[in-house]
Amino acid sequence: MNMNMNKEAYLAYVKQVTPASPLGKDLFFSFLVGGAICTVGQLFSHFYLSMNLGRDAASTATSITMIFLGAALTALNLYDDLAKVGGAGTIIPITGFANSIVSPAMEFKSEGLVLGLAAKMFVVAGPVLVYGILTSSIYGLVLLLMQRL
Amino acid sequence: MLKRTGSVTLLEEGPLVLGSSAVGGKKEAEGPLGGCFDFLYSDPRAGQKSWEKAETAMQDKAVSLALKKSGLSASEVDLLLNGDLVNQCTPSCYTASKLGIPLAGLFGACSTAAESLGLGALLVESGALRTALCVTSSHFCTAERQFRTPLAYGAQRAPSAQWTVTGAGAFVLGQGGGRGVRLRAVCFGRPIDMGVTDASNMGAAMAPAACDTFSRFFTDSSRSPSDFDLILTGDLGQIGHRIVSERMEQLGLPLGDRYNDCGLMVYDLQRQDMHAGGSGCGCSAVVLAGDVLSRMRAGTFKNVLLAGTGALMSPMSLQQGDSIVGVAHLVWLSCE
Known part of the structure; x- marks a missing residue:
């Protein structure tokens, strides 16, 4: 490394000296934690089915329960501790979506209930909603066209 | 008397640090320097309604403790030089x-402690001011919500x-004789952009600026790293520390074992799970005020260099894909 190092050479050097995330460990724990969250969801699903809720109602009730649990753990400042270990395993399930909405609501409450809590509530989840709705609309259109043909 | 040599300003008399104080939070209390702080808050909100108000309260506390140690009242201070990381530096304004x-x-982002000391020292040495109060703060919670995620x-x-x-x-700076820690030289940093865009690798973004300031200082002041007992960077962390060590060696100015980084001193990286180390405006301020100055007064170190390192960027500039500009301001402190 010398004083006249250009940007490309410096960035290559930085990449070389910067430790990478421990991929094996991260994958293992995200599988474990993500799998555990899904197992809890499955248990609730079985429970609601055994209460004769019917398939559709049982899966809705399961989603509601998991969203509640994700929100409650976020409010208790426990979900971020779980995510520190679980990584993507805590982001992908529906509990992660609850966390992404409740955490900014908590954080920005100090700026008021309207311009803080409500306005900032979707600062993390907003893009997921926008592109989720957009892609499902495209999917719907494609499905419609295919059925007509 | 001020003497300009190259890009370095030497202070012949050297303003005295009349009083200094370090205030910290819970994680800082649990770190290896926990015993060096003048005051520690166990409540991250410091009894306030918001994180920003808590940061203001911490600045208020640091100011009152430093003034008390200096024996001066607020009305005897000619100018306040302060800064932090919150938008438009509001905690500093409220203090x-x-x-x-x-x-x-x-x-000056995280270089603010050294920047304020450098400016304060020049103004006091020149006679433009009799006394200057230099204050810097940061708060994990105000920084996270502004720069990262909730x-x-x-x-x-x-x-x-x-x-x-x-x-x-x-830090309260003033004129006067007697023994104590004095500021002997100032070398302001040139902002350097090496194209780093990764906000979770600030050390790499700031390290080239630290090397630039160090090499200009040593060359222009005709001094070498071995003239100093301790050479510090502000908050480069593990990666930035490694880059500076390697680069300075290649420049023929090896810093050796006397080189440390405040971000590596303030926490126990392994035990406290701090990843690459500490950062923020407050990092170099509390390490200098709490630990280094007391060791200088005790005679452990005579000559110390601090290069406060700052990443000059905003969440907006990063979202627009712009790279992080680094800067490093250097002050030379001595206690003879």
Whole structure:
């Protein structure tokens, strides 16, 4: 490394000296934690089915329960501790979506209930909603066209 | 008397640090320097309604403790030089508004402690001011919500990520004789952009600026690293520390074992799971005020260099894909 190092050479050097995330460990724990969250969801699903809720109602009730649990753990400042270990395993399930909405609501409450809590509530989840709705609309259109043909 | 040599300003008399204080939070209390702080808050909100108000409270506390040690009252301070990381430096403004001292607000990102000391030293040495109060703060929670994600949001940090120090440091500078820590030279940094865009690798973004300032200082002042007992960078963390060590060696100015980084001193990286180390405006301020100055007064170190390192960027500039500009301001402190 010398004083006249250009940007490309410096960035290559930085990449070389910067430790990478421990991929094996991260994958293992995200599988474990993500799998555990899904197992809890499955248990609730079985429970609601055994209460004769019917398939559709049982899966809705399961989603509601998991969203509640994700929100409650976020409010208790426990979900971020779980995510520190679980990584993507805590982001992908529906509990992660609850966390992404409740955490900014908590954080920005100090700026008021309207311009803080409500306005900032979707600062993390907003893009997921926008592109989720957009892609499902495209999917719907494609499905419609295919059925007509 | 001031003497300009190249890009370095030497201070012949050298303003005296009349009083200094370090205030910290819970994680700082649990770190290896926990015993060096003048005051520690166990409550991250410091009994306030918001994180920003808590940061103001920490600055207020640091100021009152430093003034008390200096034996001066607020009305005897000619100018307040302070800064932090919150938008438009509001915690610094609120602290200033309560003191009734003229304010020159500073933004140097995490280089602010060294920047304020450098400017304060020049103004006092030149006679433009009799006394200056230099204050810097940062708060983990105000920085997270502004630069990253909400606190309760579940995300993993990269191994190169650093932890913003919750704390404030204050220094009262003045003229006068007698023994004590004096500022002997100032070398302001040139902002350097090496194209780093990764916000979780600030050390790599700031390290080239630190090397530039160090090499200009050593060359222009005709001094070598071995003339100093301790050479510090502000908050480069593990990666930035390694880059500076390697680069300075290649430049023929090896810093050796006397080189340390405040971000590596303030926390126990392994035990406290701090990834690459501490960061933030408060990092170098509390390490200098709490630990280094007392060791200088005790005679452990005679000559110390601090290069406060700052990443000059905003969440907006990063979202627009712009790279992070680094800067490093250097001050030479001595206690003979």
